[in-house]
Structure formats: C-alpha cells, structure tokens
Amino acid sequence: MSASRAATIEDVARQAGVSRAAVSKVIRNAYGVSPAMRERVNAAIEALDYRPRVAARAMRGSSFTLGIELPSIGNPFFTKIIAGATAALQGSPYQLIIAPADMDGEEGVRALGALADRQVDGIIAISPKVRPDWLERLAGRVPVVMIGRHDRPVAYDTVTDDDVLGTRLAMEHLFDLGHRRIAHLTRDEEVTLPGSGTPHAIRLEQYRALMEGAGLAEHIRVVRTGLTEESARLDTHALLDEDMPTAIFAGNDELAFGAQRALGERGLGPAEVSLVGYDDVDIASHPAISLTTVHQSGEALGERAIRLLLERIDGRSEPVNFTVVPSLEVRASTAPAPAEPTS
C-alpha cells in the first residue's frame, strides 16, 4: 500500500504488537520465541512484504553473501566453476555474487577489495596474479578459498587440479603418437613465473621437464601469448611462420581454439599438426572442433570451493588443499606424427 518506503523491522514489530528484537529473533529463528509469537510475527512479515535490509544486517552480523572474483568472464571454464558453486549453494541462505575483474593483474586485487568492502562472508578468488601474501592478509579478515593456485597457504584454502598429472597425460599421449617437435603455447611471463604455483606455471614447468626427460630438450619451444583466443591465433601464426612443430600443447582450451583457427586458416589439419588443449570446455567435444584435451571438472572445483568456504565460516582454521584428478579426452585433433623429413 504505502508506496512510500519499504517496510522495516520496526513496522513489522508495530504491526505484530511486539518489540523489534522479537521480530529479529523470529527471522533468524533464534532460541526463545513461542509458537504463538512466531505465528503473529510471520503474519505481519507476510502482510507488509517485509525483507530485511542486508546492509543493516551486515553492520553487526553477517551479510549472507559469498563473493567470487573472476578474471575474464569470457572463459567458459570459469563459468563451469560458477555453475558448480551456485549448485552447491542451493537451499543455503547464502547468495553468490560475482565480481568480474577483466584483464586481470591489478584488476584482480581491485575486485577482491571491492568484495571485502562489501562485507561478504567469504571470498573465492581465481585471479592467478594476486600475490599469496596479499591473500594471506585478506584471509585474516574474511574466509578465503583460492582456486587453481598451488600454494602452501596458512590462512586460506585452495582447490586445484592436479596440473602435474594433467600435463603428463597430454604429453605422453603426444609422445606415444610419435611426436618429438612439440611446442607449448602459454600465457605471458607474469602468470607463468617459476614457483608462483599458477596452473600455467606448473604446466609450463612440466612441459619442460617431460621434454627433457624424453631427451627432447633441443625441441623445447615455448610460445607466449595473451589470454584471448584472438591473441593465441596471431601468435600461433607467428610460430608457424618461423618454425613448424608437429604438435602444439596449449595451456588451455581458449588458446587451443585460437591455435586451431590459425592452423585451419593455413589448411593444416591433425595430420600435419596435432593439438592438445586443457580444461575440456563444452564446445571442445563439438564434432567440428573435436579437440583432444585434458578434462578437469570445473563444477567439482566450484562445488568444493563453496564447501570449504562454508566450513571456514563455520569456524575451521587449519588450511585445506583439495585436488581434483584430471583425465585425458582423446579426440580428433591429435594424430600420429607425420614422418620426419630425412635430412
């Protein structure tokens, strides 16, 4: 009726003829309210279409909000993480909000800061560029779960894919097919700093180690690119201009698609250059794309991250590191290596 202002707890209390505190108790169904009172209060809430203001609640208690910080929403793998997270939150009183941080780097800490300023009850971080010590400090104020980074944190939890295993699966598949000149397409230096523990850093390290282990050190070829499909396409063209590997191991599916575009534009198919991705994004299984890739379950990552976050909110303080096990999806983008030109 009163289009003037939304109802407050005060209005509800007046309508029900009780005190504000009593209404508050009913809402949070705390101890010490009689069925009769609960009944009356609920009727008043219904009648006035009352909804508690989250901002006001946040000032004393909690905001019932969980935040997830996300670099480049464009990446469909991240949206799978979100899907897993929202699913895990079904029926809980918490609402998930996403703070997009496009073009990660400084943007990542900005978005995380924005979430912290909004008094969320817990934070899931994905940006690989955010420094561990920064996260530790953040984790001192609010529960934090980091996805993807292989840290040894003390104040927050991590949920990761076993990138060492995943890389091994991909590389051994290529070795088995007879490939020797295998290039690795990865992101810029900043996200692949040795020892930083980012997924791309580990995949790169492992690529190097496995190549060396196979006696192929001389064929190690690392191509740096940005985070978009388009930049991967361009840098793959550059690679092909000066060198011709028989296989490319891409740091993730986005990059693989870019490489696949470049190969397609040159009329090169799996018979000439094999291609392996990482993530197993939905479209990778499309028959026209059919990308061989390392499967990791984004849903499981997201779901687990939420689980750990809720545990932390509940009081746990020892850090937990959870790992999901990847598997290889062999599709049509990989084929036996072409015969070496006899030199």
Place this chain on the structure above:
Amino acid sequence: MSASRAATIEDVARQAGVSRAAVSKVIRNAYGVSPAMRERVNAAIEALDYRPRVAARAMRGSSFTLGIELPSIGNPFFTKIIAGATAALQGSPYQLIIAPADMDGEEGVRALGALADRQVDGIIAISPKVRPDWLERLAGRVPVVMIGRHDRPVAYDTVTDDDVLGTRLAMEHLFDLGHRRIAHLTRDEEVTLPGSGTPHAIRLEQYRALMEGAGLAEHIRVVRTGLTEESARLDTHALLDEDMPTAIFAGNDELAFGAQRALGERGLGPAEVSLVGYDDVDIASHPAISLTTVHQSGEALGERAIRLLLERIDGRSEPVNFTVVPSLEVRASTAPAPAEPTS
C-alpha cells in the same frame, strides 16, 4: 599494525585530529574542506589503510554497487554483455556485481530480490521470464534497465536488439538460397509466449509471419527445446527422425551448436541442411564451425544498459528504449537448397 580490526572513519578522524564528518567530506570530496585539511586527512587514510565499509554507507547514502541479474552464465552471449558493461564502468566509482540465476524462471526473481536486498544503486535484468509488472514494482524502489525484452515500460528502461529485423535478415537469406522447408528451433513455451516481448517470442512470431508471407505456411515447423546445447542436440535428432527440413533457423547460437552436433552426428552438412543461428558468439566464426548467424553486439547492449542506468541514478525518470541494429554474418553453414525430390 593493529591486526585486530580494520580501521574505521573514527580512527582516521582521531589520527588526523579532526571530526568524523570532516573525514567523510574528504572521502566524498564534498563542499567545504580546506586543502590543508584534505591533505592531513588523506595522509591519515593512507597511513591506516582505511577503506569505507560499503554496508555502512549504504544505510544512509548509496552502495556504489550496480547489480546485473543473469540467467544461465553458460551462454557466452551474456558474458559479452558483461564485458560491455564492465568496460563502460571503467573509472566510475561503481562496482558491478553479477547475481547468477541459473535455470531461470522463479530463480530470476529470487536473484533480483537478492540484489535489491543488498541495496544496489541500480539493477540490470536479463531473465526473460520475469514479469513486466514485477519489474515495474521493483523499478519503483531502484533504477532498473531490462535487456532484451521488448516491453513498453513506464518505470524502467530497455535495451534491445531489433529482433524483427534480425529474423528477417536470417529468413530472407534462406529464402534467397531457395529454401522452403525451414524449421525453427526455439525455446520452451514459457519464454516464447505470444505478446510477451521476449527475443525468442519475437523471433518465433516473425518466423511464422515470414513463412506465411512467402506462401510457405504449410512448411512451418516449430521445434521446442530447453536452453542448453545438449537439449537442442537431442531435439534436433527427434526433428530429423520424423521430418527432413532443408534448413533450420535456430533461436540462438547455443541451440544452433546443438543442432550442428546432431547434423554432424548424422553426416549431414550444409549441402543437405543449412543452419542459421542468432547472436554471433565468438566461436561461431571458428573455421571448423563457421556458423551463419545474426550478429548483435552484446558489448553495445551492456555498455548502453550501464549508460542508461547511470542516467537514471542521476535523476532521469522518463523511460528510454534503446535498440541495437543486427546484421547478418554469412558463413559456411548455409548453402543453396538441395533440389526438391520430384514427387
């Protein structure tokens, strides 16, 4: 130093030797503060690493937060909208947060409610199932911009694609190629209610109108499916089992990819069945996919939505409807219709 608690405005005031109100003025750079004081206060803020609590600000003023409600994050077209929105917000004091609403319907209003409860300063809504009258009521409390729906709102703004034109472009392209038996793959009844003004409803209406206009009423064939690629794949198989159109016009690219999968699985290519999508998602231009589709700029939609929202926050009250103009991207998934079998 004091790892105990984050600094409050009180602490800053004490440190700078001024009143809380003065600090507040500096932060919002309001009228009436001397350069000397601004200097001192800023130093104190710096020293204490002070950050205003958004919840507290929201109680009296604004939360400097804009919310966008999003059904099915899986759809890459929506992520383009987000990209456009975040770009438009660069440098503004506002932070964008996304409330995912998976499996839209009731979920959509739940997510919108959650945003409203969080006192966001403005809301962008995408779920097509949310009723206009519900939005009008919401818009009475907080500025709202609806993306995609062709309503005639009084209290909120809309940003839409010209779906009438887009559908005409797609269908005329197919007519020009000689197609007559054109099926339309669209979503469930609930999102295509005649007169509801959702994009899918308009595309469906136009499909019917254009088929009739071309004297092809007898060949109208509407296939209903869910919102995922997988459901589109299955329903396309069902369609092909009982009927064999020479072309399929899909309601959006996700559905088109599902149809493309089904066609691929049966060894059918553009020579047998042409396929047109809608949205022009990034992957549609991948050479292996090469989907003919109606291009609409998600970035422009997102950017415009933000623009309108900021105007409303600034005080505008007459509703504005903004439309972006689609174009047709002709690729390899469409080809001349095969010769009719002479009956």
Place this chain on the structure above:
DNA sequence: CAGATTTCTTGAAACGATTTACAGCGAATG
C-alpha cells in the same frame, strides 16, 4: 506456598558511515 528456575519478551546499546544544522571566525560591507 516460597523460592529457584526456566521461558519469553523488551529496552537500549552497538555497528560505521552520511547528513543536517549550526558555531566560530576572519573579511567585506554599510
């Protein structure tokens, strides 16, 4: 039935900012 518990309910004090009203104080004006 008096006293001790338990159960229900309430008023008032936070929480951390913004906003409003106004006080102090030189300078300008008549």
Place this chain on the structure above:
DNA sequence: CATTCGCTGTAAATCGTTTCAAGAAATCTG
C-alpha cells in the same frame, strides 16, 4: 564600529538491524 557574509569545521541525529542485559511471567521444586 557593528552587521552581514562566506568559508571551515563540528556535534548530533539518523539509517535498520543484531545483541546484550535484564525484567516479567510462567513453571518447577521441595
């Protein structure tokens, strides 16, 4: 010289909720 004015800064009220301490009523003990 007294009044007015413009500029800085402050005190206090306010926003809507939770929580704490304590009062009132009901129930249980012995």
